[in-house]
């Protein structure tokens with residue numbers, strides 16, 4: 001079998017990429033390892049999705065369903081319960097090997113769109129000491145258990161991490177009858193939106209403990225208690241502040257990392273700042289014919305932008321020509337910027353750029369330059385690490401198409 | 412009263428006071444903040460998302476939501492009501508499972524399209 005474009009991953013990024021590539025005239029195969037399309041949105045049953053795109057607060061499954069219904073009206077071939085294990089470069093295009101109920105299959109395709117999402121950091125990644133007992137879950141695993149499988153991960157719960165996923169799980173577990181002892185956050189400020197602090201914690205009288213973390217877990221077979229310690233400003237535990245909190249479940253909501261197993265196999269160059277691939281404005285990686293979008297590219301907080309990057313990747317993968325790549329150099333207080341390269345042979349009149357900062361900043365000016373010309377500038381009264389920013393830049397006006405920078409500085 | 416508006420992700424910090432002219436709200440970026448503050452002072456309401464059990468293969472539970480806001484004080488009563496519902500056939504997204512919750516005119520609807528999965 002041969003396809004113009006193979007999309008790996010059937011979450012919002014992959015759905016958008018497949019629909020777009022199809023509509024641009026490509027023959028498309030969408031490969032998803034689970035039984036249903038929708039990716040992580042299947043289990044994100046809370047609302048707040050689609051505000052930018054649809055002007056509505058949809059739940060995750062409702063947002064996904066709009067794209068799934070649209071996909072049904074296309075010619076995209078969908079292969080479910082199919083796990084991609086290997087991708088190999090051929091003279092023209094790539095061979096993709098996937099495992100499904102039918103056995104091991106290999107298909108050939110011209111281009112690959114990686115839309116494999118992200119994975120969660122685990123207990124190992126943050127180094128919590130103690131017993132190897134049951135009852136410790138990542139927030140996504142706990143969410144899957146409750147919202148897909150209809151089972152509870154525990155009765156007395158401690159949540160580590162105050163990002164939106166941690167806050168939403170605190171409310172969810174409370175609604176389903178668990179006692180959430182508290183949400184603990186090593187940083188001095190909460191990670192999630194203020195709105196979620198209120199509607200998820202305050203509404204249910206769930207305590208939030210800042211500058212505190214879990215330092216040890218206890219339990220012979222099942223978790224029985226955790227040790228909490230206060231931490232200093234460099235997030236090191238302070239001796240003498242330890243206390244024991246009894247619980248049978250610890251939920252870790254301590255961060256997401258782009259899933260890049262397949263990208264690594266293909267030798268795709270990664271950005272240490274995003275932990276995803278380095279791409280141009282069309283989401284094409286530094287490896288010709290390989291595109292990356294959604295959370296596989298960088299961790300997004302709004303699904304609306306995940307779909308947007310899928311569409312960019314899908315459209316580009318169905319065309320594509322000879323590239324001329326120039327770096328876009330971030331300067332000043334930026335944590336990261338995507339894209340990291342500009343293909344000056346491709347359209348540059350509406351380049352969508354995303355960036356994040358590493359700490360809360362007030363009164364900042366963002367400037368994008370080409371040579372010594374300013375092509376875009378914007379003032380921000382407040383920038384927060386959990387909120388990704390999006391801009392659209394027109395580079396067409398620039399006289400020199402080289403020496404691109406993006407800079408954030410005090411106003 | 413100090414409030415954080417939960418209508419949209421902006422999360423405006425507002426103060427709301429009762430006066431003879433009604434409720435005076437400061438700090439909101441849009442009209443919806445005013446309406447939210449008024450309801451927080453009088454009868455706080457929330458939309459709720461949760462799940463109910465099913466006997467359909469591949470769906471131990473199906474996700475549901477209130478299609479509008481119900482009184483905050485009724486959230487756990489709604490959870491009890493959801494605990495008593497079992498879906499016994501595949502339903503399309505948006506199917507009404509319970510009408511006019513607590514006399515509010517708000518319905519409980521499904522938010523997942525239950526499609527039969529052939530294994």
Ligand SMILES: Cc1cc2nc3c(=O)[nH]c(=O)nc-3n(C[C@H](O)[C@H](O)[C@H](O)COP(=O)(O)OP(=O)(O)OC[C@H]3O[C@@H](n4cnc5c(N)ncnc54)[C@H](O)[C@@H]3O)c2cc1C
Pocket residue numbers: 008009010011012013014031032033034038039040041044049082083084085115116117118120139140141143164165168256259293294295296300301302303304306
């Ligand atoms: C636990 C959790 C909660 C979240 N909550 C929110 C939220 O409340 N609001 C919000 O806006 N965002 C939330 N996000 C972010 C959310 O992930 C994105 O908004 C969006 O769903 C990402 O879309 P995606 O398509 O990039 O990835 P995903 O939705 O993760 O989809 C990736 C898909 O790729 C498939 N896949 C991966 N590897 C392979 C392979 N080798 N072969 C075949 N298939 C493969 C997976 O099965 C999956 O279906 C959350 C993320 C997580 C992890």
